[in-house]
Amino acid sequence: MVLLHGTRVHATRRGTALTTTAHPIRTYDRRSGAESLGPHPGTDGLVLTGLDGHLGPPEDHRGTVLLHDGRRLLGSCRGFTRILPPGRSDPPIVLRGLSPGAELRRALATATRRTLDLGEAALEVRDDRGEPFAELLMWVTVSSWCPSALGSGSGSGLIDLELEGKLSVPVPEHARPLWERWLAGRPQTPGTWAALDTRQRWAWLDHVLSRPRPGTGVDRPAGQAYELDGRPVTDVPGLYLALGEAVNGPGGYFGANLDALHDCLGGGFGHSGPGTLLWHDSAVAREHLSHALTPDGRPYDLFGAALEVLAESRMRVTLA
Structure with missing residues (x-):
């Protein structure tokens, strides 16, 4: 297995050389790199996997495809086919020991489908010094909540809140x-x-x-x-x-x-x-x-x- 970790892999179609005749076809996202899964069964092809945020291959292209990582040529092939992975199912996210604000308390008190749909929400993360660390956007609905075991008593007001929906991409x-x-x-x-x-x-x-x-x-x-x-x-x-x-x-x-x-x-x-x-x-x-x-x-x-x-x-x- 060949690993191309740490690279941003590009594919270009070629005339005769890596020159001005090259045009962009495919770019693998730099954050994950690309990984070779080995030969495709029954063929002489190679399967690469990676996150794709750019152009797909033109359907009419039948020529040579070159792969490079932004610094050097990695190889070439006779064709390049885009294969879309199955959709990712996000697991729920649970916020434990949450102190709900007034707006969230009203939504939970009403507990209708409309009020529990929070739409776009931002999860603000702070570091150990209390300084802003990250802001993660989510499009979520409240699926359940209960008093939190992290509270000092039943009157602490802290809850464990479970959210479902489209969450931020997990940290690699x-x-x-x-x-x-x-x-x-x-x-x-x-x-x-x-x-x-x-x-x-x-x-x-x-x-x-x-x-x-x-x-x-x-x-x-x-x-x-x-x-x-x-x-x-x-x-x-x-x-x-x-x-x-x-x-x-x-x-x-x-x-x-x-x-x-x-x-x-x-x-x-x-x-x-x-x-x-x-x-x-x-x-x-x-x-x-x-x-x-x-x-x-x-x-x-x-x-x-x-x-x-x-x-x-x-x-x-x-x-x-």
């Missing part, structure tokens, strides 16, 4: 240790993510991107000087994690792609231009990010593109 298994680490509080030292592999770095970046940021919108005065530790910038998520920490400290966010980086440089994310950035060990990023592949298989220089975005937004970069 490979991301659970990272969540446990974040639940202890935001990192206090830079580079906590540096030892992670690419797959886990994407999960770390996903959390940095999605976690509530109470200070968003408050920028430091123009003219700030930042320093970036370039030693761990060996992949795409590492680039954005390092930029986030350079500007906003350990666990900080400052873009998760080039468009988002441009938006952050425009203000509202802790920085207001102009500014300066001293990029230590920049040769590491140049080596690993200068020869990337777009989803449709075109070569591009991510390192150079990031420098252009920074320069266009009045961030003067010194490479060291």
Whole structure:
């Protein structure tokens, strides 16, 4: 079995080479990577599985298909067929020791089908320090409730509430240790993510991107000087994690792609231009990010593109 963990796998149709004739067909979601299940019985085909959030293959395509992970060619095949998995059935979620607010108490007191349908609800999670950790959206209905054993007595008012419906996507298994680490509080030292592999770095970046940021919108005065530790910038998520920490400290966010980086440089994310950035060990990023592949298989220089975005937004970069 071949495992492609930590990769974002792309398929492109090809004329004769991985050139400008390539067009996007399929992209596997980076957060799960893709896994080979081995040969398809009775054929010379290979079955890959992964989460798909992008384009399916064109039905009229009968040519060669190339697979790559954003950095290197992984292989080619004569065809690519999309197979949809069966629908996922969400188990109920139980909130134990819940102190219901006035609106929920009224809904439970009425207990009609209409009032128990909560529609869109947000589950706000806080870390061990009481700081915002995550906000998970759900579309749920109350299925049952009862007094909670976590209460100090029958008059505590705490309940166990069971909800059914469309819940947030569960945390991937490979991301659970990272969540446990974040639940202890935001990192206090830079580079906590540096030892992670690419797959886990994407999960770390996903959390940095999605976690509530109470200070968003408050920028430091123009003219700030930042320093970036370039030693761990060996992949795409590492680039954005390092930029986030350079500007906003350990666990900080400052873009998760080039468009988002441009938006952050425009203000509202802790920085207001102009500014300066001293990029230590920049040769590491140049080596690993200068020869990337777009989803449709075109070569591009991510390192150079990031420098252009920074320069266009009045961030003067010194490479060291």
